Amino acid sequence: MSGGAVGLLVSVRSVEEARAAVEGGCAVLDVKEPLRGPLGMADPQVIRDSVEFGRAAGVATSMALGEVVEWTDEAAAAFDGPRVDFAKLGLSAADRYSDWSARWRNLRGRLGRVDRWIAVAYADSERCGAPEVEEVVVAAVASECAGVLIDTWDKSGGRLVDHLSTEQLETVRATTREAGLLLALAGRVSVEDLSEVAAIGPDLVAVRSAACRDGRRDLEVEAGRVRELVESLEVASGSAAVWRLAG
Numbered sequence: 001m002s003g004g005a006v007g008l009l010v011s012v013r014s015v016e017e018a019r020a021a022v023e024g025g026c027a028v029l030d031v032k033e034p035l036r037g038p039l040g041m042a043d044p045q046v047i048r049d050s051v052e053f054g055r056a057a058g059v060a061t062s063m064a065l066g067e068v069v070e071w072t073d074e075a076a077a078a079f080d081g082p083r084v085d086f087a088k089l090g091l092s093a094a095d096r097y098s099d100w101s102a103r104w105r106n107l108r109g110r111l112g113r114v115d116r117w118i119a120v121a122y123a124d125s126e127r128c129g130a131p132e133v134e135e136v137v138v139a140a141v142a143s144e145c146a147g148v149l150i151d152t153w154d155k156s157g158g159r160l161v162d163h164l165s166t167e168q169l170e171t172v173r174a175t176t177r178e179a180g181l182l183l184a185l186a187g188r189v190s191v192e193d194l195s196e197v198a199a200i201g202p203d204l205v206a207v208r209s210a211a212c213r214d215g216r217r218d219l220e221v222e223a224g225r226v227r228e229l230v231e232s233l234e235v236a237s238g239s240a241a242v243w244r245l246a247g
Helices: 015-024 044-057 073-078 100-110 133-142 166-179 191-198 223-237 241-245
Strands: 007-012 028-031 060-067 086-090 117-122 147-151 182-185 204-207
Touching: 007 015, 007 223, 015 028, 015 044, 015 223, 028 044, 028 204, 044 060, 073 100, 086 100, 100 133, 117 133, 133 147, 133 166, 147 166, 166 182, 191 204, 191 223
Parallel strands: 007 028, 007 204, 028 060, 060 086, 086 117, 117 147, 147 182, 182 204
Antiparallel strands: none
16 A cells, blocks of 8 residues: 555554554554563553454554564564564664574564564664664565564654655655555654655554653553644545554
């Protein structure tokens, strides 16, 4: 799905937040624990309960599974998470591996209950030892990922648009569109940023802080803030109601 309206992905850390995100009109419900990092994995029961709620509500679901370096082969083989529409693994500290893409693919294969992967590229890759955005996009296409998420690793180090130019983002959009991959953009995206980010033409804009009380990612997601983001995004990109039929 690309070239049309832009949906809003909201990352939640509890069923209560999931309820607020869905009430506010999110298109995709993403489950993670922000205190554990940009792709912090939530507790298993939180993931199950939130995903179950999202599916019952008719929205697409995704989950964050932390960073590749946090997993052993044994832990991945024992993973028993719920079925979701999409799952994500971060690539911070991937420079520890002689071939990060091989380790990434191997680990994804061991996490057998996951069908569709979203490759995560950190816009501030130099801060966390991750591959550059362009490398991740190439690997995502080659390994048949469902899409690419461009995010920031350091949430205190600037917004997405502070790290990547419009031209760089448009190039990624062209590559993912040609390959038939989804593109999601994140990284401290605020209401004020939505028009600029939506103009790139992603399939999704992903938020946490902007959907939380006082704009703080450690506080709770509020339905009113989600609704404001959805309304602003639809003004910028057209209705994304089709996303709410996914899942």
